[in-house]
Amino acid sequence: xxxxxxxxxxxxxxxxxxAIVGANVSTVQMVAGVVRAAEQTQRPLLIQFNRSGLxxxxxxxxxxxxxxxxxxxxxxxxGLHLDHADTLDELTxxxxxxxxxxxxxxxxxxxxxxxxxAQSAKGLASWSRRPLEAxxxxxxxxxxxxxxxxxxxxxxxxxxRFVRETAVDWLAVAVGNTHGGPAQGGLQVDRLRAIRDAxxxxxxxxxxxxxxxxxxxxxxxLGVAKINVGTSLHQAAAAGLHAALxxxxxxxxxxxxxxxxxxxxxxxxxxxxxxxxx
Numbered sequence: 001x002x003x004x005x006x007x008x009x010x011x012x013x014x015x016x017x018x019a020i021v022g023a024n025v026s027t028v029q030m031v032a033g034v035v036r037a038a039e040q041t042q043r044p045l046l047i048q049f050n051r052s053g054l055x056x057x058x059x060x061x062x063x064x065x066x067x068x069x070x071x072x073x074x075x076x077x078x079g080l081h082l083d084h085a086d087t088l089d090e091l092t093x094x095x096x097x098x099x100x101x102x103x104x105x106x107x108x109x110x111x112x113x114x115x116x117x118a119q120s121a122k123g124l125a126s127w128s129r130r131p132l133e134a135x136x137x138x139x140x141x142x143x144x145x146x147x148x149x150x151x152x153x154x155x156x157x158x159x160x161r162f163v164r165e166t167a168v169d170w171l172a173v174a175v176g177n178t179h180g181g182p183a184q185g186g187l188q189v190d191r192l193r194a195i196r197d198a199x200x201x202x203x204x205x206x207x208x209x210x211x212x213x214x215x216x217x218x219x220x221x222l223g224v225a226k227i228n229v230g231t232s233l234h235q236a237a238a239a240g241l242h243a244a245l246x247x248x249x250x251x252x253x254x255x256x257x258x259x260x261x262x263x264x265x266x267x268x269x270x271x272x273x274x275x276x277x278x
Contacts, residue, residue, distance in 0.1 A: 024230030033263030
């Protein structure tokens, strides 16, 4: 099956009152693992690359080709998303490579500069008929390929203005979630509810590896339609490599195959969570 357009997949999740998993990956083995998990569970999935993932796999063109090849003989419903780009050039490269949706991240910029960047990105995304995600507030933490700064929680009034003036399709929010680690004080339910009431666009949650399944279920009830997971998938890949190399130190091939298997198991766990779209 060819890659699917991400926008209908996210709309379907929102209509169901569920969320689609955005799986951040970095290697061919991780791509294969998440594709097999989608096949096994018969659940839709967005495969995502940030700047670090693109660097590891060999660039935006190779990333797109790796995913396209992995899904070519698969019945899984899969889209391809660019995560955490902060320049229009990165968006253009991803469009030309065949990515189906885009994220522009100006979350560490002053609000007016962020607004201008997102408006320009939306013009490019609309021209290419791709949906655009942006982040308002800043999800802090520690994740390769992500601009790290101090956390700043999303303001509901600013969110309403930002979505109104940029027309972004999806809004990533900072409501206690953290990249690469445990949530800072837990999910801020009241803040998320106020954002949902102020914004019509589907919401996106980054840093989901640090939230509990109960918190994720509440977030989905409050308008989150895409949940990004990267840390737990990379930890699974590393655990597979470590175990296999401990058993057979010279057998890299076996270690890479085992990392694929452990990523598949973790992705299947995420895809069958109660909050995940069917």
